[in-house]
Amino acid sequence: MLEIAVRRRVGGFALDAAFAVPPGVTALVGASGAGKSTIVALAAGLARPDAGRIVLNGRTLFDGAAGIDVPPHRRAVRVVFQESRLMPHLSVRSNLLFGRRRVTPRPSRPSLEEVVVLLGIEGLLPRRPRSLSGGERQRVAIGRALLAGPEALLFDEPLAALDAARKAEILPFLERLVAATALPILYVTHALEEAERLAQRLVVLAEGKVVADGPFAETAARAGVATAAERLAAATELVATVSGHDEAYRLTLLALGRHRLTAPGVFGRPGDEVHLRILARDVIVAREAPQAVSIRNALPGTVRTVVRGDGAVAEVAIDIGGAVLRAEITRKAADELDLAPGRAVYALVKSVVLAEAIGS
Amino acid sequence: MTLGFGPDEIEAVRISILVSTVGTLAALPFGILAAYALARWRFPGKTLLDGLVHLPLVLPPVVTGYLLLLLLGRNGPLGALLDQCCGIVFSFRWTGAAIAAAVMGFPLMVRAIRLSIEAVDRRLEQAASTLGAGPLGTFFAVTLPLAAPGILAGTVLGYAKAFGEFGATITFVGNIPGETQTLPIAIYTFIETPSGDASAMRLVALAIAISLLALFASELLNRRLVARLSG
Numbered sequence: 253m254l255e256i257a258v259r260r261r262v263g264g265f266a267l268d269a270a271f272a273v274p275p276g277v278t279a280l281v282g283a284s285g286a287g288k289s290t291i292v293a294l295a296a297g298l299a300r301p302d303a304g305r306i307v308l309n310g311r312t313l314f315d316g317a318a319g320i321d322v323p324p325h326r327r328a329v330r331v332v333f334q335e336s337r338l339m340p341h342l343s344v345r346s347n348l349l350f351g352r353r354r355v356t357p358r359p360s361r362p363s364l365e366e367v368v369v370l371l372g373i374e375g376l377l378p379r380r381p382r383s384l385s386g387g388e389r390q391r392v393a394i395g396r397a398l399l400a401g402p403e404a405l406l407f408d409e410p411l412a413a414l415d416a417a418r419k420a421e422i423l424p425f426l427e428r429l430v431a432a433t434a435l436p437i438l439y440v441t442h443a444l445e446e447a448e449r450l451a452q453r454l455v456v457l458a459e460g461k462v463v464a465d466g467p468f469a470e471t472a473a474r475a476g477v478a479t480a481a482e483r484l485a486a487a488t489e490l491v492a493t494v495s496g497h498d499e500a501y502r503l504t505l506l507a508l509g510r511h512r513l514t515a516p517g518v519f520g521r522p523g524d525e526v527h528l529r530i531l532a533r534d535v536i537v538a539r540e541a542p543q544a545v546s547i548r549n550a551l552p553g554t555v556r557t558v559v560r561g562d563g564a565v566a567e568v569a570i571d572i573g574g575a576v577l578r579a580e581i582t583r584k585a586a587d588e589l590d591l592a593p594g595r596a597v598y599a600l601v602k603s604v605v606l607a608e609a610i611g612s
Numbered sequence: 613m614t615l616g617f618g619p620d621e622i623e624a625v626r627i628s629i630l631v632s633t634v635g636t637l638a639a640l641p642f643g644i645l646a647a648y649a650l651a652r653w654r655f656p657g658k659t660l661l662d663g664l665v666h667l668p669l670v671l672p673p674v675v676t677g678y679l680l681l682l683l684l685g686r687n688g689p690l691g692a693l694l695d696q697c698c699g700i701v702f703s704f705r706w707t708g709a710a711i712a713a714a715v716m717g718f719p720l721m722v723r724a725i726r727l728s729i730e731a732v733d734r735r736l737e738q739a740a741s742t743l744g745a746g747p748l749g750t751f752f753a754v755t756l757p758l759a760a761p762g763i764l765a766g767t768v769l770g771y772a773k774a775f776g777e778f779g780a781t782i783t784f785v786g787n788i789p790g791e792t793q794t795l796p797i798a799i800y801t802f803i804e805t806p807s808g809d810a811s812a813m814r815l816v817a818l819a820i821a822i823s824l825l826a827l828f829a830s831e832l833l834n835r836r837l838v839a840r841l842s843g
Contacts, residue, residue: 296742297741297742298738298741298742323741323746324738324741324742325741325742325743325744325745325746325749325750326744327742328744329742330742330743331739331742333735333739335735337735337736337738337739339736339739339740339753339754340736340758340841340842341757341758341840341841350740350743350745350753351743351744351745354743354744354745354746354749355743355744382842396743397743400743400744
């Protein structure tokens with residue numbers, strides 16, 4: 253069990269966080285600048301809290317009031333950094349054994365062979381870090397931490413620098429590692445998909461404060477953090493009325509407040525209510541009224557909120573008068589369109605999508 | 613007689629190599645320590661240390677030599693102390709010449725090493741500490757190997773400066789053939805002697821050869837070091 257209760261102020265930023273990391277994986281998530289990496293540095297002893305206590309398995313590593321500050325090399329808290337930090341002048345084998353030669357043996361410590369097999373790095377031992385791929389480097393960094401006989405493991409966004417393919421390559425190794433160990437593991441990330449796969453517990457950090465802490469699914473729901481599964485299902489429920497039909501083109505015309513929508517197929521009678529469920533990922537956002545495109549449904553509105561985060565996706569809420577439509581677009585698009593509350597935009601929905609969206 | 617060199621000439625070369633080698637190697641640990649302190653530590657008097665280290669670079673060598681004589685001469689405070697307690701005498705001995713060589717080469721040595729230590733990625737040192745390496749272990753396992761090319765460059769610069777040192781040496785330990793007469797001092801002496809031109813020319817040629825050889829060797833070593841570091 254790693255117990256952390258720390259305060260630290262740097263410039264205008266104040267970190268004041270307390271939580272525990274029991275054996276197993278606890279994910280620490282939050283936007284960049286929330287203080288995640290600072291917590292790792294404080295727990296590892298690479299930075300000093302202004303006040304607080306850090307206790308590992310009953311051993312006090314830091315106590316501001318008692319004047320205890322165990323230096324990093326005596327903490328047995330091993331860190332896997334985002335940028336690997338392998339020693340460029342040493343071979344992979346020497347890197348793996350770097351910590352091992354320096355710490356007193358513990359019965360729980362795995363052997364080089366076990367770690368090499370677990371991480372699938374058998375063929376890399378004589379090589380230099382420079383000749384490795386990003387994913388290979390991270391696996392070596394993980395092995396190095398394990399071989400140093402950790403009492404706690406800290407992962408500081410270990411996959412953030414890797415592309416999707418490398419992430420997919422390394423995640424199974426992490427899952428195996430997590431299953432094979434009973435150490436307290438703090439896994440810092442801003443990618444919730446990673447956290448979902450690995451962690452049993454979740455700590456959500458915002459502006460230096462813990463806003464939620466507990467079992468993963470529960471905590472994610474409580475903190476309003478959309479998990480990957482939830483994001484896929486994000487949608488807007490709307491009620492429209494049938495206003496007419498276009499028999500020649502086999503279309504039904506719908507009225508939604510002041511807007512006109514077209515849905516494929518002929519159904520209902522004028523005046524009938526239809527429920528629409530429009531998935532956020534099916535909504536396209538445009539700054540100008542589109543011309544010469546196949547989309548028939550362009551709803552003028554204004555941006556109400558934009559939630560950007562650090563991931564690839566941004567969520568935009570568009571007020572279309574009487575209803576708020578959720579749209580999921582890439583964060584890049586949100587930046588390039590300069591989306592901000594109050595901006596006039598068009599929400600585009602393909603007519604075909606409306607067919608799937610219409611419930612009974 | 614070997615290769616046409618007279619005994620005085622051979623002695624001068626021997627003394628020069630001995631003095632520069634001993635002086636540079638003796639200065640190296642202090643040079644690394646000073647460079648590390650200047651690169652990494654924050655302490656009161658840091659500017660003073662920086663100035664003191666660089667002083668021999670800007671002072672006239674004769675002044676440096678005279679200060680060494682005042683400090684380490686038989687009647688100097690430190691010199692008298694060393695003589696009484698341990699029987700160590702520097703004045704008019706080759707060991708004194710080695711000290712002059714070390715002091716004169718020191719600023720160049722520290723400069724090069726300091727730059728290379730500053731260039732070492734501190735995040736690697738942090739990683740080492742989280743793996744159980746203490747400050748000293750981290751220094752020897754990470755900082756020193758990564759700074760090796762700069763340490764080599766500093767050593768070569770210091771050695772070159774020591775090898776050519778004239779003013780401070782002659783002021784501090786004089787011009788005694790077979791004891792303190794280094795190659796530059798010997799060349800100067802031969803030039804001043806009516807029949808010494810040929811000897812001077814031979815030593816000049818030798819000085820050029822030794823310098824080129826040292827430069828070539830250090831370049832070769834540096835390439836191997838850099839290749840090793842970059843994997």
